[in-house]
Amino acid sequence: xxxxxxxxxxxxxxxxxxxxxxxxxxxxxxxxxxxxxxxxxxxxxxxxxxxxxxxxxxxxxxxxxxxxxxxxxxxxxxxxxxxxxxxxxxxxxxxxxxxxxxxxxxxxxxxxxxxxxxxxxxxxxxxxxxxxxxxxxxxxxxxxxxxxxxxxxxxxxxxxxxxxxxxxxxxxxxxxxxxxxxxxxxxxxxxxxxxxxxxxxxxxxxxxxxxxxxxxxxxxxxxxxxxxxxxxxxxxxxxxxxxxxxxxxxxxxxxxxxxxxxxxxxxxxxxxxxxxxxxxxx
Amino acid sequence: xxxxxxxxxxxxxxxxxxxxxxxxxxxxxxxxxxxxxxxxxxxxxxxxxxxxxxxxxxxxxxxxxxxxxxxxxxxxxxxxxxxxxxxxxxxxxxxxxxxxxxxxxxxxxxxxxxxxxxxxxxxxxxxxxxxxxxxxxxxxxxxxxxxxxxxxxxxxxxxxxxxxxxxxxxxxxxxxxxxxxxxxxxxxxxxxxxxxxxxxxxxxxxxxxxxxxxxxxxxxxxxxxxxxxxxxxxxxxxxxxxxxxxxxxxxxxxxxxxxxxxxxxxxxxxxxxxxxxxxxxxxxxxxxxxxxxxxxxxxxxxxxxxxxxxxxxxxxxxxxxxxxxxxxxxxxxxxxxxxxxxxxxxxxxxxxx
Numbered sequence: 001x002x003x004x005x006x007x008x009x010x011x012x013x014x015x016x017x018x019x020x021x022x023x024x025x026x027x028x029x030x031x032x033x034x035x036x037x038x039x040x041x042x043x044x045x046x047x048x049x050x051x052x053x054x055x056x057x058x059x060x061x062x063x064x065x066x067x068x069x070x071x072x073x074x075x076x077x078x079x080x081x082x083x084x085x086x087x088x089x090x091x092x093x094x095x096x097x098x099x100x101x102x103x104x105x106x107x108x109x110x111x112x113x114x115x116x117x118x119x120x121x122x123x124x125x126x127x128x129x130x131x132x133x134x135x136x137x138x139x140x141x142x143x144x145x146x147x148x149x150x151x152x153x154x155x156x157x158x159x160x161x162x163x164x165x166x167x168x169x170x171x172x173x174x175x176x177x178x179x180x181x182x183x184x185x186x187x188x189x190x191x192x193x194x195x196x197x198x199x200x201x202x203x204x205x206x207x208x209x210x211x212x213x214x215x216x217x218x219x220x221x222x223x224x225x226x227x228x229x230x231x232x233x234x235x236x237x238x239x240x241x242x243x244x245x246x247x248x249x250x251x252x253x254x255x256x257x258x259x260x261x262x263x264x265x266x267x268x269x270x271x272x273x274x275x276x277x278x279x280x281x282x
Numbered sequence: 283x284x285x286x287x288x289x290x291x292x293x294x295x296x297x298x299x300x301x302x303x304x305x306x307x308x309x310x311x312x313x314x315x316x317x318x319x320x321x322x323x324x325x326x327x328x329x330x331x332x333x334x335x336x337x338x339x340x341x342x343x344x345x346x347x348x349x350x351x352x353x354x355x356x357x358x359x360x361x362x363x364x365x366x367x368x369x370x371x372x373x374x375x376x377x378x379x380x381x382x383x384x385x386x387x388x389x390x391x392x393x394x395x396x397x398x399x400x401x402x403x404x405x406x407x408x409x410x411x412x413x414x415x416x417x418x419x420x421x422x423x424x425x426x427x428x429x430x431x432x433x434x435x436x437x438x439x440x441x442x443x444x445x446x447x448x449x450x451x452x453x454x455x456x457x458x459x460x461x462x463x464x465x466x467x468x469x470x471x472x473x474x475x476x477x478x479x480x481x482x483x484x485x486x487x488x489x490x491x492x493x494x495x496x497x498x499x500x501x502x503x504x505x506x507x508x509x510x511x512x513x514x515x516x517x518x519x520x521x522x523x524x525x526x527x528x529x530x531x532x533x534x535x536x537x538x539x540x541x542x543x544x545x546x547x548x549x550x551x552x553x554x555x556x557x558x559x560x561x562x563x564x565x566x567x568x569x570x571x572x573x574x575x576x577x578x579x580x581x582x583x584x585x586x587x588x589x590x591x592x593x594x595x596x597x598x599x600x601x602x603x604x605x606x607x608x609x610x611x612x613x614x615x616x617x618x619x620x621x622x623x624x625x626x627x628x629x630x631x632x633x634x635x
Contacts, residue, residue: 179356184384193371272415
């Protein structure tokens with residue numbers, strides 16, 4: 001190891017810290033690794049360590065109409081839900097910067113974030129009773145998509161708000177003295193600045209919605225299943241390697257999505273740093 | 283296009299605090315006015331009032347005699363350079379300068395032409411495609427200036443334009459901004475707390491103090507004939523002595539004073555007490571002598587405890603002026619002494635030296 005600040009400042013006391021860190025990592029990833037390992041077992045039931053190696057459960061999942069339908073439904077719900085969540089979250093964050101009263105800003109910010117802490121079951125039951133009244137919302141995915149989108153709005157809101165708070169507060173006044181009306185300010189000043197944060201919010205929203213199961217239980221029409229719901233039912237019927245194979249596939253997708261995003265954004269940040277360093281030496 | 287600015291008895295209250303308490307100011311087209319004052323004196327608020335970014339409680343703002351209080355910032359045709367420059371970080375230099383033209387829906391060809399003209403004006407003609415992040419502080423400021431001027435505004439507003447620059451660059455940019463302002467011939471209002479900056483750039487300096495405009499005049503008149511003790515002390519170094527209607531009073535007889543004489547350090551000289559007998563003089567003990575390149579700065583303390591500052595030519599033999607030495611200062615040219623008279627001239631003025 002090189003002469004890192006950690007090593008210099010705390011010397012050998014860092015060893016226990018490192019041990020705790022490694023254990024935490026293991027705690028995070030061991031169960032996942034077990035799931036991955038069991039998915040390639042040659043048996044028709046889940047066993048660890050796996051016996052033999054075969055991709056039969058993967059072929060089973062990918063070839064199964066029920067699994068594939070659930071996957072497509074989830075994709076559609078998460079896709080549309082993400083669009084709605086990004087729209088609402090961004091609008092909320094933008095509106096908040098235009099409020100004059102500081103107290104009102106604080107209250108509304110809290111109201112936007114609190115839903116994160118409300119259990120999804122509460123939403124689910126509430127929306128379910130709505131669906132009993134409104135026949136237009138029965139037997140389609142509308143209510144589910146709406147509910148999932150609402151669950152994801154706070155994530156987008158937090159991301160976009162943090163992006164807006166990093167911007168120079170003088171940008172909007174300067175734009176208005178330069179003759180820009182509000183549509184131009186939103187389109188040419190606000191949105192380009194928070195595009196990256198909107199993308200981050202979208203990634204999170206998509207991941208949250210794609211994995212969400214509670215609302216699906218209550219709000220999916222009869223005979224339709226989202227992927228998490230399909231997994232839940234599958235786990236209740238029998239613990240087959242198909243279930244772990246599907247979990248592995250979903251986890252891989254999530255890792256690719258989030259990992260790809262963080263790689264992309266850190267590269268962008270590095271480029272910005274390089275630019276400002278260059279400017280400082282000019 | 284350059285407008286005449288008139289501000290009439292403007293009052294602004296923020297929360298409980300009265301930030302502007304009846305400010306009036308007039309500037310002819312093409313004048314460079316600097317609002318000078320300590321922080322919290324309301325100068326930035328006044329600038330925002332002119333830009334339309336601050337709502338006023340009462341009073342009037344007139345551009346060329348027309349009321350503009352109800353006009354939003356985007357319809358006032360003002361060009362503002364903010365302290366942070368507020369360049370749009372996601373646009374190139376050229377796009378930043380083109381922003382006001384785009385807002386005014388000018389055609390692309392015209393936009394390109396004006397952007398080039400503006401960037402040439404500020405000596406950044408080759409930087410059109412650079413990103414603001416890759417520019418130095420001085421370059422960013424010039425881009426902000428070019429952007430503020432691009433849509434041919436009637437008035438240019440500069441909010442602490444030099445605050446983010448280092449000292450050397452600051453002095454260069456003061457001259458540069460003055461050059462550009464004269465070339466464009468635009469009415470300009472700048473805000474600063476740096477008196478040297480105010481004096482370098484402006485035709486008129488307006489001294490603000492606690493939400494009021496104390497005095498507005500040319501830099502020279504402000505320095506030579508301040509209206510009160512605050513202005514005298516704020517702009518340059520000043521020695522304040524009691525005076526009556528005839529002129530300076532001998533030290534120690536301040537009770538009959540009805541005014542305050544302002545003596546600038548450069549108007550004082552070291553005199554021989556015997557030779558200067560009969561003339562006004564002040565005795566004291568040297569506290570500090572420092573060489574500052576263009577002058578020796580002599581600071582002495584009178585028996586009554588007042589501190590007096592005197593500038594001596596740089597070639598003076600300062601070897602006898604050691605701290606603790608007795609020294610007598612006299613005035614070279616009594617005509618240059620300015621006497622501030624209080625409003626109620628009949629009442630003797632108690633001086634707190």
